[in-house]
Amino acid sequence: MPAAIECLDLRKTYDGKVEAVRGLNLRIEGGECFGLLGPNGAGKTTTIEILEGLLDPTSGEVTILGHTWRKNQREVREWLGVSLQETRLSEKLTVRETIDLFASFYREPRSADHVLDDLQLGEKADAFVGKLSGGQRQRLAVATALVGNPRILFLDEPTTGLDPQSRRQLWDIIRSFQRNGGTVLLTTHYMDEAERLCDRLAIVDHGEIIAEGTPSELIERLGGHHVVEFEASGNSGDGSALNAWRALPGVESVRHDNGLVSLTVREPHLTIPPLLDAVAKHGSQLLHLTTRQASLEDVFVNLTGRHLREQ
Amino acid sequence: MSLAQETPATPARPPARRNGRWSAFTHLVVVRMKELKREPEVVFWVFGFPLLLALGLGIAFRNKPADVTFVAIVQGSGTQDALSLIERSPQKSSIHAELLDKPAALKGFRLGKYDLVVESDGKGGFQYLYDPARPESVLSRAEVDDALQVAAGRKNPLPTSSVISNEPGSRYIDFLIPGLIGMNLMNSGMWSIGFALVDMRQRKLLKRFVATPMRRSDFLLALAGGRLVLMIAEVGLLLGFGALVFHIRVVGSLLSILILSAIGAVGFAGLGLLTASRAQKIESVSGLINLIMMPMWIFSGVFFSYERFPSVIQPFIKALPLTALNDALRATILEGAPLATQAGRLLILVLWGGISFLLALRWFRWT
Numbered sequence: 228m229p230a231a232i233e234c235l236d237l238r239k240t241y242d243g244k245v246e247a248v249r250g251l252n253l254r255i256e257g258g259e260c261f262g263l264l265g266p267n268g269a270g271k272t273t274t275i276e277i278l279e280g281l282l283d284p285t286s287g288e289v290t291i292l293g294h295t296w297r298k299n300q301r302e303v304r305e306w307l308g309v310s311l312q313e314t315r316l317s318e319k320l321t322v323r324e325t326i327d328l329f330a331s332f333y334r335e336p337r338s339a340d341h342v343l344d345d346l347q348l349g350e351k352a353d354a355f356v357g358k359l360s361g362g363q364r365q366r367l368a369v370a371t372a373l374v375g376n377p378r379i380l381f382l383d384e385p386t387t388g389l390d391p392q393s394r395r396q397l398w399d400i401i402r403s404f405q406r407n408g409g410t411v412l413l414t415t416h417y418m419d420e421a422e423r424l425c426d427r428l429a430i431v432d433h434g435e436i437i438a439e440g441t442p443s444e445l446i447e448r449l450g451g452h453h454v455v456e457f458e459a460s461g462n463s464g465d466g467s468a469l470n471a472w473r474a475l476p477g478v479e480s481v482r483h484d485n486g487l488v489s490l491t492v493r494e495p496h497l498t499i500p501p502l503l504d505a506v507a508k509h510g511s512q513l514l515h516l517t518t519r520q521a522s523l524e525d526v527f528v529n530l531t532g533r534h535l536r537e538q
Numbered sequence: 539m540s541l542a543q544e545t546p547a548t549p550a551r552p553p554a555r556r557n558g559r560w561s562a563f564t565h566l567v568v569v570r571m572k573e574l575k576r577e578p579e580v581v582f583w584v585f586g587f588p589l590l591l592a593l594g595l596g597i598a599f600r601n602k603p604a605d606v607t608f609v610a611i612v613q614g615s616g617t618q619d620a621l622s623l624i625e626r627s628p629q630k631s632s633i634h635a636e637l638l639d640k641p642a643a644l645k646g647f648r649l650g651k652y653d654l655v656v657e658s659d660g661k662g663g664f665q666y667l668y669d670p671a672r673p674e675s676v677l678s679r680a681e682v683d684d685a686l687q688v689a690a691g692r693k694n695p696l697p698t699s700s701v702i703s704n705e706p707g708s709r710y711i712d713f714l715i716p717g718l719i720g721m722n723l724m725n726s727g728m729w730s731i732g733f734a735l736v737d738m739r740q741r742k743l744l745k746r747f748v749a750t751p752m753r754r755s756d757f758l759l760a761l762a763g764g765r766l767v768l769m770i771a772e773v774g775l776l777l778g779f780g781a782l783v784f785h786i787r788v789v790g791s792l793l794s795i796l797i798l799s800a801i802g803a804v805g806f807a808g809l810g811l812l813t814a815s816r817a818q819k820i821e822s823v824s825g826l827i828n829l830i831m832m833p834m835w836i837f838s839g840v841f842f843s844y845e846r847f848p849s850v851i852q853p854f855i856k857a858l859p860l861t862a863l864n865d866a867l868r869a870t871i872l873e874g875a876p877l878a879t880q881a882g883r884l885l886i887l888v889l890w891g892g893i894s895f896l897l898a899l900r901w902f903r904w905t
């Protein structure tokens with residue numbers, strides 16, 4: 228059985244100079260929820276729009292359910308639901324009229340009422356799009372993608388700018404689409420979103436995949452599952468001090484950021500007592516100490532030395 | 539979440555309905571009409587403005603009842619005779635004469651209150667002061683002179699008589715209404731297509747549409763379809779208004795007028811499509827549209843006949859699409875010319891529309 232989405236050595240160079248995508252390989256199976264995670268300008272939108280057949284790659288191959296975009300374009304579109312990063316739907320149409328319009332493009336669409344219900348837009352069915360809140364607009368955008376009864380859903384930053392509750396609502400919608408057998412490809416720069424929603428994900432930076440796998444695999448690859456962060460008086464962050472932290476039992480990696488030292492560790496209870504001793508021996512005082520589960524953010528920082536949300 | 543992988547990768551929900559071949563097209567047309575209807579400015583510019591223009595110009599240039607000419611007679615020796623001669627003349631009802639001192643008469647003449655100043659020439663005759671650049675002044679001189687001569691006893695060697703003609707068909711408003719219809723078809727064709735497309739491109743809505751199975755040709759056809767529906771309303775309104783308010787007599791068949799207008803509407807829609815084929819910003823397409831329409835407002839005989847322009851540029855004027863449309867509309871509406879006689883003009887329209895459309899298809903950017 229062909230993969231739902233597959234691409235080989237995808238490249239895109241804008242205007243002959245901006246290398247937005249630099250040799251991307253992806254294989255996304257049917258029924259999977261796959262996430263592209265990366266900072267601003269990483270090339271997520273460029274990649275997803277090439278996969279959606281909206282942008283021509285400079286080179287590389289794309290197949291959707293075994294079909295290329297060059298042949299069968301209309302047929303393939305019947306199977307896809309798309310929500311772009313920024314589309315402003317017509318403000319002078321009502322929510323229902325907008326969904327009906329998109330439904331009319333597909334051979335066998337779903338009923339507008341069901342989609343309205345699923346996205347909790349029933350109350351707003353007769354409101355003008357211009358009068359919707361940001362979260363309601365995002366949901367409407369997803370509704371227009373779902374009304375065609377797609378097999379694959381492409382969502383480019385579906386939850387950016389939403390409050391936590393609206394984000395959770397959208398996650399539920401995406402999960403239920405997946406439960407019904409749908410395949411999802413989404414982009415995000417929210418760690419928690421990728422961690423909770425995606426079966427597998429690829430971390431993209433500067434147009435390249437720098438890590439790929441299930442969220443837990445990626446965290447596993449970090450070495451430790453836990454992060455111990457502490458701040459101490461004195462020069463706890465200089466070279467010799469960092470070497471001392473690295474030598475502690477169970478420490479996989481050390482990072483220093485603005486006076487805050489983070490250690491990735493396998494087992495906090497084995498690392499913390501010697502850490503306290505070492506701090507004391509160093510002649511400094513512990514200002515604070517926390518431990519937490521390692522997250523994708525840590526993976527990203529470890530791989531790139533940068534935080535995902537900073538620019 | 540691995541639950542999902544166990545279920546088959548086909549949608550579990552049954553489709554609600556099957557859409558027919560033309561469902562996208564009809565929805566696109568309906569949605570377009572709804573959007574237009576919900577924009578009050580658009581309704582005003584497409585329907586209200588041309589009617590106001592017709593009303594305003596129709597009233598300003600209406601044929602007035604036999605004009606009265608205003609004459610100032612300068613007080614002095616012999617001018618009392620002039621006044622009594624005019625009173626006795628057959629034209630007395632159309633000449634309003636007043637006796638004034640010279641400065642007051644000259645001031646009134648300068649301000650346009652009087653069309654003519656009459657004074658004694660000191661040799662028993664009269665002297666006229668008139669302005670050859672003012673048609674009413676020229677007329678006034680002829681009329682007053684005639685009145686004075688006849689009243690003084692001149693016998694006309696040739697008996698003549700006049701009949702007043704104020705028939706619909708030859709008035710300014712009759713000339714104007716077909717011109718306004720043509721101009722309106724151009725304006726709304728260019729604006730509604732050009733503006734709407736660039737707006738949709740800017741909002742990434744075109745890109746969103748292209749991401750669905752919607753046929754691109756359906757989208758373009760729907761634009762043309764929308765124009766045709768609107769065209770019927772625009773033409774009907776202006777013609778009906780002209781007939782009701784100004785008693786314009788529509789000589790040609792309604793069917794011919796509609797066919798002609800349809801070709802005009804779609805032709806200008808093609809031109810609008812071409813102007814909008816690449817522009818990414820509303821500002822740039824607005825400039826382009828104005829640039830294209832400007833020569834036609836001036837040269838294509840909307841408000842006045844283009845015959846007044848030098849004959850060297852006549853062929854250029856006649857090749858403009860709006861000139862062809864206006865001429866054909868006037869011939870059909872006012873003279874009842876059959877469509878076949880307008881073939882040349884129709885060809886010009888079709889060529890403009892068709893070539894623009896083909897170029898637009900080549901250059902058009904959906905994203």
Ligand SMILES: Nc1ncnc2c1ncn2[C@@H]1O[C@H](COP(=O)(O)OP(=O)(O)OP(=O)(O)O)[C@@H](O)[C@H]1O
Nearest residue numbers: 241242245247265266267268269270271272273274
């Ligand atoms: N049309 C374009 N022309 C030229 N350069 C472009 C174009 N679109 C994107 N780029 C560049 O390509 C790179 C990748 O952009 P892209 O939009 O794919 O990033 P992204 O990962 O989606 O970022 P974000 O999280 O901000 O949406 C950026 O450096 C961007 O400036």
Ligand SMILES: [Mg+2]
Nearest residue numbers: 271272273312
């Ligand atoms: Mg993006």
